[in-house]
Amino acid sequence: MHDMQNIPRIDPRRPYVIGPSGLKRIILGAETGMRDPMQVSHHDESRVALRTNKETTATVLVVVHSDRGALDEHGKQAIAAAALLANAETAVVVAIMGTCNDDLSVLGADKIITYPSLDVTRYSPETTVEALRQLWGEIHPVRMYLPDTGADAEIGRRFAAIHRKTIATDVVEINQTEVRRWIPGNRFAVAKLTDVVMLAKNAVDTKLPWVGKGEVVESPTVNSVSERVRDLGISASAPENVALEEADAIVSGGNGMKDMSTFKALADAMGAATGASRVAVDDGRFPRAKQVGATGKTVQSSMYMAIGISGAVQHLQGIKDCRHVIAVNIDESAPIVKRASLTVIEDSSSFMKAMLELVNDAKKVAGKE
Numbered sequence: 269m270h271d272m273q274n275i276p277r278i279d280p281r282r283p284y285v286i287g288p289s290g291l292k293r294i295i296l297g298a299e300t301g302m303r304d305p306m307q308v309s310h311h312d313e314s315r316v317a318l319r320t321n322k323e324t325t326a327t328v329l330v331v332v333h334s335d336r337g338a339l340d341e342h343g344k345q346a347i348a349a350a351a352l353l354a355n356a357e358t359a360v361v362v363a364i365m366g367t368c369n370d371d372l373s374v375l376g377a378d379k380i381i382t383y384p385s386l387d388v389t390r391y392s393p394e395t396t397v398e399a400l401r402q403l404w405g406e407i408h409p410v411r412m413y414l415p416d417t418g419a420d421a422e423i424g425r426r427f428a429a430i431h432r433k434t435i436a437t438d439v440v441e442i443n444q445t446e447v448r449r450w451i452p453g454n455r456f457a458v459a460k461l462t463d464v465v466m467l468a469k470n471a472v473d474t475k476l477p478w479v480g481k482g483e484v485v486e487s488p489t490v491n492s493v494s495e496r497v498r499d500l501g502i503s504a505s506a507p508e509n510v511a512l513e514e515a516d517a518i519v520s521g522g523n524g525m526k527d528m529s530t531f532k533a534l535a536d537a538m539g540a541a542t543g544a545s546r547v548a549v550d551d552g553r554f555p556r557a558k559q560v561g562a563t564g565k566t567v568q569s570s571m572y573m574a575i576g577i578s579g580a581v582q583h584l585q586g587i588k589d590c591r592h593v594i595a596v597n598i599d600e601s602a603p604i605v606k607r608a609s610l611t612v613i614e615d616s617s618s619f620m621k622a623m624l625e626l627v628n629d630a631k632k633v634a635g636k637e
């Protein structure tokens with residue numbers, strides 16, 4: 269049985285979601301002229317084939333906001349979905365609202381256009397919609413894909429409403445003629461394929477057997493538009509007021525972290541929210557609301573520092589969307605080490621004291637104290 273909570277976690281390999289019934293046939297079948305992934309060596313990246321060698325005569329457009337030069341998993345999925353669905357004559361054009369340091373060719377992007385001034389730190393929906401109107405007029409895409417979250421969710425709806433495009437939201441399955449979205453009661457709502465497709469999270473696998481051309485194009489000038497809403501900038505709220513699921517930096521303690529006062533001081537100094545493993549919660553060191561993992565919160569911070577946490581599979585499930593995981597552990601064979609992009613093999617208490625000193629020194633140098 270499915271309930272609403274399971275909806276964003278659809279396994280793309282199940283037979284009814286995007287990819288399986290539709291995608292497998294659409295993209296990998298001989299009739300599309302696509303490369304057969306079985307002929308591609310996954311171990312030799314230099315030999316990964318282009319998605320298509322044919323001259324492209326049509327385009328599909330993917331629109332994604334980036335955050336400090338990086339795309340989140342949902343944004344990546346939108347690009348991969350567009351590439352999976354495009355036929356051999358169709359180019360995948362990606363408009364990045366912001367900058368992008370990632371290699372998007374591995375997600376099937378053929379052409380990448382960045383709009384650095386339209387990143388998520390500024391609220392400028394009317395200018396963004398104008399940028400898309402200009403781009404749409406230039407490349408005449410057959411379809412536009414966006415992730416159905418955050419700034420992208422708003423832009424897709426605004427664009428469709430203003431420019432009278434058909435739109436489907438929360439889409440989990442798509443084929444040549446129809447889109448499907450989940451509705452309560454474990455049912456699909458089916459609609460004709462629309463101009464704008466807003467994709468639900470985790471409906472597509474981003475591991476592709478081929479690459480796009482990845483050509484980066486200079487940012488076009490966008491006509492100036494007067495925004496009706498004035499952006500007063502971003503002000504950070506105190507980490508303890510931020511929901512763990514929305515925190516950008518999290519310092520998390522586990523069974524190997526007992527020095528609570530240094531832990532709290534470090535989190536404060538770093539401006540990070542605090543999380544915990546289940547063992548640390550069961551011990552009474554953290555409230556249940558701080559538990560990260562399968563039976564706790566699923567977080568998606570840019571930085572997740574796991575101090576004295578082993579990285580049990582149930583804990584890792586809660587941090588799968590985190591961008592940078594830093595592990596602090598005395599055991600270099602702890603599973604968290606495999607997940608982390610940086611590991612410090614050190615006693616948690618000594619680490620936290622040293623780190624606290626470094627952060628405070630850095631703040632003094634920056635004149636923030």
Ligand SMILES: Cc1cc2nc3c(=O)[nH]c(=O)nc-3n(C[C@H](O)[C@H](O)[C@H](O)COP(=O)(O)OP(=O)(O)OC[C@H]3O[C@@H](n4cnc5c(N)ncnc54)[C@H](O)[C@@H]3O)c2cc1C
Nearest residue numbers: 522523524545546561562563564576578580583598599616
């Ligand atoms: C159904 C189910 C659901 C679960 N849900 C969750 C969940 O949502 N979230 C969750 O976290 N767990 C969950 N668990 C529990 C999970 O399996 C682990 O038991 C738990 O995550 C372990 O917590 P830990 O890593 O803090 O503790 P431990 O497994 O005890 O690991 C402690 C780590 O700290 C290191 N360490 C020890 N001393 C030090 C030191 N002085 N300095 C630095 N490092 C040190 C150790 O090397 C070790 O790696 C669940 C389990 C089940 C069965």
